[in-house]
Amino acid sequence: MQVHLTLFGQLADITGRTEMILHDIPDTETLIKTLNEMFPSLANAKYAMALNKKVIKENTILTGDNNIALLPPFSGG
Amino acid sequence: MSNPSKNDRYQRQISLKELGEIGQQKLKDAKVLVIGAGGLGCPALLYLAGAGVGRIGIVDFDLVSLNNLHRQVLFTVHDIGLSKALRAGDVLEQINPDIEIIVFNEKISNTNALDIIKGFDIILDGTDNFASKYLINDACVILKKTLVYGAISRFEGQIAVFNHPSEIKTAVNYRDLFPQAPADGEVLNCEEAGVIGVLPGIIGTMMANETIKLITGIGNALINRLLTYNSLNNHFFEMELLAMPETGKMIPEDAGAFKEFNYDWFCSVHSAFELSQEEFEEKIHDKNIQFVDVREAGEAAQPEDFKHINIPLSSLKDQIPDIKAETIILFCQSGKRSAGAAEILSKHFGKSRKIYSLKDGIAGWQKSKL
Structure with a gap:
C-alpha cells in the first residue's frame, strides 16, 4: 500500500522533509519500522500518529487512501 | 457596570x-x-x-x-x-x-x-x-x-x-x-x-x-x-x-x-548531575576541570569568562576521546541539553569521571550575575 506521510515540528527536522511517499507498507507497524530504519533518530522520538486525520494508537492495516501524519509534542509558550 | x-x-x-x-x-x-x-x-x-x-x-x-x-x-x-x-x-x-x-x-x-x-x-x-x-x-x-x-x-x-x-x-x-x-x-x-x-x-x-x-x-x-x-x-x-x-x-x-x-x-527536568550556579562560580577557574559547551556551532556567543572547549551534543558520541579531564562540567543555553550530554558521558565513563551539568545553562548563570 502507498502511504502519503506528513511530518510536523522536529520530526521534519530529523527527516529533512515535511512530506514523503512510501510504497509497499501493509500496516502502521511496518511504517514505523521502515521509518526507524531510514532515520534512526526517529526511533527515540515521541509523536502521535493520525490516519486520514484521526488519531490511531494501535497497529492498523492500511487500505485505500492512506494519509498519515506524525505530530510531535511542542513545549514552547 | x-x-x-x-x-x-x-x-x-x-x-x-x-x-x-x-x-x-x-x-x-x-x-x-x-x-x-x-x-x-x-x-x-x-x-x-x-x-x-x-x-x-x-x-x-x-x-x-x-x-x-x-x-x-x-x-x-x-x-x-x-x-x-x-x-x-x-x-x-x-x-x-x-x-x-x-x-x-x-x-x-x-x-x-x-x-x-x-x-x-x-x-x-x-x-x-x-x-x-x-x-x-x-x-x-x-x-x-x-x-x-x-x-x-x-x-x-x-x-x-x-x-x-x-x-x-x-x-x-x-x-x-x-x-x-x-x-x-x-x-x-x-x-x-x-x-x-x-x-x-x-x-x-x-x-x-x-x-x-x-x-x-x-x-x-x-x-x-x-x-x-x-x-x-x-x-x-x-x-x-x-x-x-x-x-x-x-x-x-x-x-x-x-x-x-x-x-x-x-518530565526528567532534574538531573542527578546538576551543578548550581554558585557551585559553578566556585569552580570556574579550576584548571583541572574541563568545561564543555555542548551547544551547536555558531548558535550563541561564546562565554569569555572561562576556558572551555566546544563539542556540540550532536557529535558528542564521536568526540568523547577529546574529553580527558577527570572532572567535567557541561553547559548549554538552558541546561537541558547539557543534562542529556551528562547522561551520555556517564554511560560511557561510568563512575571513573566526575560529570556535572550547569543548572539553567549559561543563560541562567549570566542572569544570576546581573
Whole structure:
C-alpha cells in the first residue's frame, strides 16, 4: 500500500522533509519500522500518529487512501 | 457596570447577532484562568480582557526581560525586571477596569494548582515546559475543567480544547494525545530553538477565540481536536482525537495523589548531575576541570569568562576521546541539553569521571550575575 506521510515540528527536522511517499507498507507497524530504519533518530522520538486525520494508537492495516501524519509534542509558550 | 447592554464598550461585538447581549452576559459571568503570561498568554489576556470576560486569573512567576519583548506584547522596556503577572494585571486593568483581575505571582505547581484552578471555569495553558503542561492537564482532569491548550515550536503551533464536558463524546485530555513526556533535549524550547514573535501572537489569539466560542456557545470550538498551524506555508492541519482507556491510569486519581506526583521527575527536568550556579562560580577557574559547551556551532556567543572547549551534543558520541579531564562540567543555553550530554558521558565513563551539568545553562548563570 502507498502511504502519503506528513511530518510536523522536529520530526521534519530529523527527516529533512515535511512530506514523503512510501510504497509497499501493509500496516502502521511496518511504517514505523521502515521509518526507524531510514532515520534512526526517529526511533527515540515521541509523536502521535493520525490516519486520514484521526488519531490511531494501535497497529492498523492500511487500505485505500492512506494519509498519515506524525505530530510531535511542542513545549514552547 | 450594571447592565452590559448599556455599555458602549462592547457595542461592536454585541451587534454580532450570534453573540448579542446574551453572549455578552455569558462573557461577563465567565471565569477564565491564563497560566503563563508569556508569548501565548499576553495576546490571549489582551483579547479576553477586551471582550469583557468577567473574571480573569493570571499565573506567572517570571520577571520581564528584554528578549521577551518581541513576543510578549503586554510589556515595555520600563517593565524589565518586574513581575510579569503583576504588570500584566496592571495593563489589563487599564484596558478594562470593569472586569475583575486576579493575579497569582507564583509558579504553578502541584501544591498550588488545584486551589488556583478551582476558582475558574476555563483554563488556558500558555506555559513553556512539559512539566507544567502535564501538571495543568492532570489538575483539569481531576477538577473537571475545560483546558484550552496551546504550544509552539519554531514556526508551528498547536491548539486544542481538552477535557471539555460533553454528553455525546468522552472528553479527551492531553495525555490521550501524548501519554509520555519527551526525554530531556528531545524537544527544544523557545530559548533553544528560537521563535518569531508573530507565531505565539497567532496561536495565543486563537486560544482566546476558542475560549470566547466556548463561553458564548457560538461556532465550533476545537473540542477533542488538535489544530496545527505552520506559519511558513500557512498550512492548517486538523485531526480528531480519541480518549484512550489506559490514560485514566496515568493521571493521579485525586488531590492527594496529585500533590504526591513528581512532575519534574516525570518530565526528567532534574538531573542527578546538576551543578548550581554558585557551585559553578566556585569552580570556574579550576584548571583541572574541563568545561564543555555542548551547544551547536555558531548558535550563541561564546562565554569569555572561562576556558572551555566546544563539542556540540550532536557529535558528542564521536568526540568523547577529546574529553580527558577527570572532572567535567557541561553547559548549554538552558541546561537541558547539557543534562542529556551528562547522561551520555556517564554511560560511557561510568563512575571513573566526575560529570556535572550547569543548572539553567549559561543563560541562567549570566542572569544570576546581573
